[in-house]
Amino acid sequence: MTAARALRDSGIIVWRQLVQLPRIPEVLIFSLIQPVMFVLLFRYVFGGAIATPGESYVNYLMPGIFAQTVAFGAVASGIGLAEDLRRGIIDRFRSLPMARSAVLVGRTVSDLVRNAVVVGVMYAVGLAVGFRPEGSIGAQLVAFGLLLLTSFAFSWIGVVIALSMKTVEAVQSAGFIWLFPLTFASSAFVPTDSMPGWLQAFADNQPFTIVVNAARALFLAQPVGNYVWLTIVWMVGIIAVMIPLATRQYRRRSG
Amino acid sequence: MDARADSALAVQAEGVRKSFGKTEALRGVDLSVPRGMVYGLLGPNGAGKSTVVRILATLIRADAGTALVDGVDVARNPATVRSRIGLAGQYAAVDEYLTGRENLEMFGRLSGLRKADARARATELLERFDLTDAADRPSKGYSGGMRRRLDLAASLAARPPILFLDEPTTGLDPRSRLTMWSVIQDLVDDGTTVLLTTQYLEEADRLAQRIAVIDRGVVIAEGTPAELKARVGGEGLEVAVVEPGDLERARTIVSRVASDEVFVDPERRRVRAAVADGPRALADVAGQIAAEGIPTEDVGLHRPTLDEVFLALTGRPAEDDDGAAAMDEGSG
Numbered sequence: 001m002t003a004a005r006a007l008r009d010s011g012i013i014v015w016r017q018l019v020q021l022p023r024i025p026e027v028l029i030f031s032l033i034q035p036v037m038f039v040l041l042f043r044y045v046f047g048g049a050i051a052t053p054g055e056s057y058v059n060y061l062m063p064g065i066f067a068q069t070v071a072f073g074a075v076a077s078g079i080g081l082a083e084d085l086r087r088g089i090i091d092r093f094r095s096l097p098m099a100r101s102a103v104l105v106g107r108t109v110s111d112l113v114r115n116a117v118v119v120g121v122m123y124a125v126g127l128a129v130g131f132r133p134e135g136s137i138g139a140q141l142v143a144f145g146l147l148l149l150t151s152f153a154f155s156w157i158g159v160v161i162a163l164s165m166k167t168v169e170a171v172q173s174a175g176f177i178w179l180f181p182l183t184f185a186s187s188a189f190v191p192t193d194s195m196p197g198w199l200q201a202f203a204d205n206q207p208f209t210i211v212v213n214a215a216r217a218l219f220l221a222q223p224v225g226n227y228v229w230l231t232i233v234w235m236v237g238i239i240a241v242m243i244p245l246a247t248r249q250y251r252r253r254s255g
Numbered sequence: 256m257d258a259r260a261d262s263a264l265a266v267q268a269e270g271v272r273k274s275f276g277k278t279e280a281l282r283g284v285d286l287s288v289p290r291g292m293v294y295g296l297l298g299p300n301g302a303g304k305s306t307v308v309r310i311l312a313t314l315i316r317a318d319a320g321t322a323l324v325d326g327v328d329v330a331r332n333p334a335t336v337r338s339r340i341g342l343a344g345q346y347a348a349v350d351e352y353l354t355g356r357e358n359l360e361m362f363g364r365l366s367g368l369r370k371a372d373a374r375a376r377a378t379e380l381l382e383r384f385d386l387t388d389a390a391d392r393p394s395k396g397y398s399g400g401m402r403r404r405l406d407l408a409a410s411l412a413a414r415p416p417i418l419f420l421d422e423p424t425t426g427l428d429p430r431s432r433l434t435m436w437s438v439i440q441d442l443v444d445d446g447t448t449v450l451l452t453t454q455y456l457e458e459a460d461r462l463a464q465r466i467a468v469i470d471r472g473v474v475i476a477e478g479t480p481a482e483l484k485a486r487v488g489g490e491g492l493e494v495a496v497v498e499p500g501d502l503e504r505a506r507t508i509v510s511r512v513a514s515d516e517v518f519v520d521p522e523r524r525r526v527r528a529a530v531a532d533g534p535r536a537l538a539d540v541a542g543q544i545a546a547e548g549i550p551t552e553d554v555g556l557h558r559p560t561l562d563e564v565f566l567a568l569t570g571r572p573a574e575d576d577d578g579a580a581a582m583d584e585g586s587g
Binding site: 009012015016019020023024087088089091092093094095096097098102 | 337344351357409
């Protein structure tokens, strides 16, 4: 199987997913409702009680929301794949002389496109509730790029989870369970120095905090330190582990 | 250990075994499917039919044994096998959010056709399967029969010489089933080899030139439908009388031509026996009954059905899936 064929087949699957997107509006709507709820909750309910020295809370919050939004996109990737497995369309793909990698690559790439749209909408929502990013256009575009890299890495985690579970319901539960501690025990919503020492040690060093810190520094024109590089290293590392794992499971999966 | 490839065979399997956990789904299946016919794989739920198809279609690997499809080993060259087969089945695996045309173009391109060819082929298939009117609607809104036809069309995109149909009419209403039957017959007339699994005896009888009966993971009988029926013991002659009082006289008449024991069914007022020369026995019996003036509802020859074949081979009716259902790993 040539690389050209793999690229062509992946492109066809991306086309399939993107054609579907406007025909299943609930997928896009629900992937927007959740982050919008979080914005409203944290901006207007909890935000007043959270101290973020030197920065308005809404400015502090929004980069965390963007990162959480792309991370939660992993669940949608997993559920989409689990639905395909359940319906038997994956069996048809596996019986065709197409590139084996195309189904998974096509899904994760098309989810990247969906997440780009969702983050764009969330950016506008942020502006509407008072988010005022001071970073240069270039810096903000880098932040956007890092979020999309994160989206891609997390989608592959979602794919691995989907291929390990037997039912769509299990994929849904398993898909969310690990995301709650990861996104809340982080710097996304509150500064980590308010946490007990043991938790702070975890929160400061886990990859999600690193993404949030990188994005926040870039959006708000703060010093980025090593966060940009660390984000790239973490996400590329996750992708490098998850792709072979997912491919192996896909080959073995008998549907 | 290698099966010698026989070019006259579309599918050749020897000693194929497969277990799922502790369940032995296939316990050594041998199969020889000649080219250019519908070959029926008949068995109750959980017999292992789907597992056979999934191994031949390269979806799962056998634990032991060899299988050649179009002369190509499914374990060694699965990619080559995939370019020679089509797979369609009871789960109608098309994308329900894409239109019929989009589905066919997508599967055509993924089967290796160029864009323009895939487009032309899609139009041709839509026409052939009577889906042109619905071509540009998402397949989600299709009826069960339409969806099944689209599924079958999708498997034909690249004109594969060998087609696997896993219970193609399960769950369809009688009219859609008849349509599917005529579509499948047309395919074979065009030279395609079809391996069809079914739990409907009528379907195998109607479509298949040869049948393998599979039960609990092994092939228990193989042959033409006529050969299989002959195994239950040739033709039978049956007389149904109007008056229960005439049963004894009818029995005496039938016993003169019977090649074996005569059965009397008082409840349904019937007398039945196996006969060696059906037409002649029928003429004799009909003549004597007329001569004695016995009123009858029916006098006729009765050919054994595949239901009786299955009962004779396995000791239980085909539709009874007790105990075996758990063995069906399904096909998701």
